[in-house]
Amino acid sequence: MEHLLQRVEQWMHDVEQWVRQQPVEQLYAALAVLLLTIALLLLGRLFKRTKSNTIVLAGLSGSGKTVLFYQLRDGSFHHGTVTSMEPNDDCFILHSESEKKNKIKPVRIVDVPGHPRLRTKLDDFLPQAAGIVFVVDALDFLPSCRAIAEYLYDILTKADVVKKKIPVLILCNKADKVTAHSKEFIKKQLEKEIDKLRTSRTGLSTADITNEYTLGEQGETFSFVQCHNKVSVADASGLMGETSQLEQFIREHVKL
Template structure:
């Protein structure tokens, strides 16, 4: 065996050497050759899995603007994209466009405006849910007292969806219309939503039917035996105040807090 393996460098690079080496290994220890093939297979499978996982993460580059009708989503959408006040109407279909975050990297997200009508939003959420890197849940702060139950119900649906929670997008609760005198603060909105979600948790069923008729599993909201708090969730939730429309038509919108949060994604 020593004579056969004691070859010149010139022979080392030749195909006959490789054939001879494989033959030598096979004759003396067949299990060694099997081990080599297994090791190579493991490396290949690992590379494929890493590419798949990294590819999946890259696909989650959408920032979804969601909320009830007239919460100001579409106006906020245009403010983020072009920085201008654009007259809008209630959306009946999704709108999307590339949004460049205000950070050093200039990260680009796909900003998606989801219709707020309850008969439409589920269908569009299904379409973009798996690609969501963040969800901007827009709340009309000036009408919150009247809409708190409906806001909580919509938010509950999102926060207990197993597919959405598995992807763990960041939740930015944008308390919009802070320029109006009757607007509630982000802190008060958070406190009232926690109380409403605690009550709602007792009345909701343990399954949710998706658009195709299949049953989607629903997670338990928060911790059992304790009143609900957003800090109990497996995702990051941030409450912030903003105003897509200023009380002064010539003044800039107050969306800096939202832009900073999007820059940190």
């Protein structure tokens, strides 16, 4: 033990001598690098601890966002649900995971009204969003295809969505209905409509463009794989309580 202490003392002495021989500027630089490294490590740990647990539901009025919100929270679609005029905002354990309460991280779900005058409320929640679920009425899709594509285009080109690469799930609701369109059909039609929108909006003056980003590759037909963030498509049925693909998306982006 005594021999070990002597070696430690000798090592400390050698270090002290080495430090005395170094230029002061070099020591300051080394100290600055050390402090910066520690600060970055602390910030990294803080970021991991405060990772967002917010999932935003967006889409046109009548697409079924509020029904899905209640299914996720209560396991019921609440008879008499009406179009929301204010965001439904709550933090809870998903109903399907209620038996695992102590092991599961709560999720904050925000249901943003789909009325055109109220969509700006979406911007209030994007800075905290871990994911966006864009709900589409698969039953009444074609008559609203243009309006759906315009709203989706606006979301995909928002600065927060692009910079943070917020993942987007296009959720085709009411998929249980016999006459509902398939998610593959809806995906292709939306890509076609957004391709048209790209052409028309590129011709607008800079003053007319709200968002600062564009979609897709110039000179190529648009597809969702060209987006800055990941865009996926899934099915659901709010009324029937079929939300498994939606819950899978939530758990992929809100870690336990």
